[in-house]
Amino acid sequence: MLGKKLVTAQKRGETRALCLGLGMVACSVMMYFFIGITIMPSYMNSIWTKETTCKLLKADIKDKVQCSFNNGEGDEKNFQYPCLEVLVDLNFSGQEVMLYHTEETQERNPKCSYIPQNLKNDKEVKTLIETAAENFRKHQTFPCYYDPERRQTSVILIRLYPPKGLYFAFLWPSLMLTGGVLIIIMVKVSQYVSVLSAWQYKTNI
Known part of the structure; x- marks a missing residue:
């Protein structure tokens, strides 16, 4: 009787462990699929892959400039928010190029080097942009990324992926x-x- 109970308990434990293992495999496959359709395309499409050194030339804040903003759905909206424009010297070559925060910054607005996520609060937007400009002025030289095939003359500060x-x-x-x-x-x-x-x-x- 005791032997049968032990065998039954062992079979239940094996069944639960097998379900756990199969569940972990299924979850990992789903995570691979999610990464493959979200992160991998962005990584493969990024052309700013080569790291180099950028030297700050100019970091200007353009107040009360109307900038177009694309929300990614094809609709363009116009906002009156300060626009930070950062120009850098690429690898001390004397070439003046536009610096963008990430790959998405140029797509959102090619006129601005940095765009805060929340544009509803004017004071907060202005504070964030002034802080970003001050940080650039403090660090005159910093690493950046450029397109080695020169399809884009602009450079980015941070790669998303x-x-x-x-x-x-x-x-x-x-x-x-x-x-x-x-x-x-x-x-x-x-x-x-x-x-x-x-x-x-x-x-x-």
Whole structure:
């Protein structure tokens, strides 16, 4: 009687462990799919891939300039907000180019180097832009990214999806997939050992 209860408990534990392993594998596959349709296209489409050094030439705030803002849905809206324009010397070559905060900044508004996320509060927007301009003036030389094929003459300050960030994006689903596969393998090995032990027991009898 006790033996049957132990066998039943063992089978339940194996079933739960197997479901856990399969669930982890399924979740990792879904995470891979999500990364593949969201992060990977942005990473592959980014042309600012080469890191170099930029020297600040000018960081001007244009007050009360009407700038067009594209919300990504094809509609352009006009806002009266300060526009930060940053010009840099690319790799001390004497070439004056426009600096943008990220890849998306140029798409949102090619006139501005930096655009705060929230444009509803005028005072907050002005404070953020003034802070950004002051930071540029403090750090005259800083790393930046440019297009090595020169399809774009502009440069960016921060890559949204650098190789290191892509590595960390794939790290967690990879760990989950590995853990799930290991759990499934351990369950299968345990079942095989149980069957082998039972067969040897019958043979000895």
